[in-house]
Amino acid sequence: TQLLEQSPQFLSIQEGENLTVYCNSSSVFSSLQWYRQEPGEGPVLLVTVVTGGEVKKLKRLTFQFGDARKDSSLHITAAQPGDTGLYLCAVRYGGSQGNLIFGKGTKLSVKP
Amino acid sequence: GAVVSQHPSWVICKSGTSVKIECRSLDFQATTMFWYRQFPKQSLMLMATSNEGSKATYEQGVEKDKFLINHASLTLSTLTVTSAHPEDSSFYICSATLHAGSYNEQFFGPGTRLTVL
Numbered sequence: 001t002q003l004l005e006q007s008p009q010f011l012s013i014q015e016g017e018n019l020t021v022y023c024n025s026s027s028v029f030s031s032l033q034w035y036r037q038e039p040g041e042g043p044v045l046l047v048t049v050v051t052g053g054e055v056k057k058l059k060r061l062t063f064q065f066g067d068a069r070k071d072s073s074l075h076i077t078a079a080q081p082g083d084t085g086l087y088l089c090a091v092r093y094g095g096s097q098g099n100l101i102f103g104k105g106t107k108l109s110v111k112p
Numbered sequence: 113g114a115v116v117s118q119h120p121s122w123v124i125c126k127s128g129t130s131v132k133i134e135c136r137s138l139d140f141q142a143t144t145m146f147w148y149r150q151f152p153k154q155s156l157m158l159m160a161t162s163n164e165g166s167k168a169t170y171e172q173g174v175e176k177d178k179f180l181i182n183h184a185s186l187t188l189s190t191l192t193v194t195s196a197h198p199e200d201s202s203f204y205i206c207s208a209t210l211h212a213g214s215y216n217e218q219f220f221g222p223g224t225r226l227t228v229l
């Protein structure tokens with residue numbers, strides 16, 4: 001059973017469109033992270049959310065942590081080709097010192 | 113931000129040979145490093161936790177005798193894939209944990225693409 005379920009698995013959109021991707025679980029977490037990974041490279045941390053209901057903005061990216069700290073969403077406004085990549089959510093399993101566990105990711109393709 | 117490097121970035125080897133991959137934290141010390149494996153179109157799967165000065169902790173299903181991990185210093189961990197076979201072909205990514213008080217953040221290396229012929 002996958003600890004984190006990400007949806008959609010694939011998303012292909014045109015430049016300028018908005019999109020939302022989701023990360024869901026039945027477990028409660030003290031924090032959740034979003035990463036972006038480009039082909040042939042390691043993942044790069046985008047944000048960490050720690051408080052239920054928290055909203056963080058990073059330019060055109062808006063991250064929200066669910067009130068119950070079981071799920072999170074990433075919304076991208078006016079997507080650009082440079083946003084193309086694999087978006088991964090991750091949580092620490094087993095407390096703040098636990099191992100980082102990743103979801104399967106959403107592969108986003110933004111066409112010019 | 114902190115930088116983690118990996119060497120080599122890609123390697124092609126013959127079946128049956130061994131391959132060593134290095135992971136270095138360039139501007140910080142890391143008592144803990146992690147090794148992940150990522151197959152095409154899949155997410156990162158944790159293989160093992162590398163602890164400086166002690167034995168690595170392997171995840172279930174990962175053969176410790178096949179994937180040898182050595183964390184000899186606070187800035188270097190190595191993963192050796194012994195007697196590699198084509199099914200070991202994958203993208204291997206390491207990460208290192210930066211501890212700053214109660215705050216911990218993992219920084220990832222750029223990955224090593226291993227192809228076993």
